[in-house]
Amino acid sequence: MNALTQIWPPSLWQIPLLLAAGALLGWIHFRALRWNTRLFLHSSALWHPILLLLARTGLTVLALYFCARHGLSLPLILLGFLVGRQLVIRKEKKA
Numbered sequence: 498m499n500a501l502t503q504i505w506p507p508s509l510w511q512i513p514l515l516l517a518a519g520a521l522l523g524w525i526h527f528r529a530l531r532w533n534t535r536l537f538l539h540s541s542a543l544w545h546p547i548l549l550l551l552a553r554t555g556l557t558v559l560a561l562y563f564c565a566r567h568g569l570s571l572p573l574i575l576l577g578f579l580v581g582r583q584l585v586i587r588k589e590k591k592a
Contacts, residue, residue: 507570515570519577520584522560527585529553 507515533553536546564574 507573511570512573515573516577516580518564519574519579520581521577522557522574523578523581524584525581526553526557526578527582531585531589 533549
């Protein structure tokens with residue numbers, strides 16, 4: 498952390514926004530994981546699933562880095578990320 502970075506606790510109006518942003522990020526990440534698994538199993542070209550794997554992981558890492566760099570609450574975002582994971586898992590169990 499450099500001298501310009503300030504760590505502030507999230508205000509009350511930021512908490513649902515950070516949870517929703519984390520849930521959206523988690524939902525995108527784990528839906529892409531489902532798509533990635535299908536590509537690994539059924540794709541004839543290996544570069545398609547590898548490219549999606551790198552894009553999915555890169556998007557998640559960049560989003561979390563951006564949030565950390567701007568002093569946003571990572572625990573709230575990661576809690577939302579897990580909520581997004583549960584949404585995808587619940588939908589998959591029904592299917």
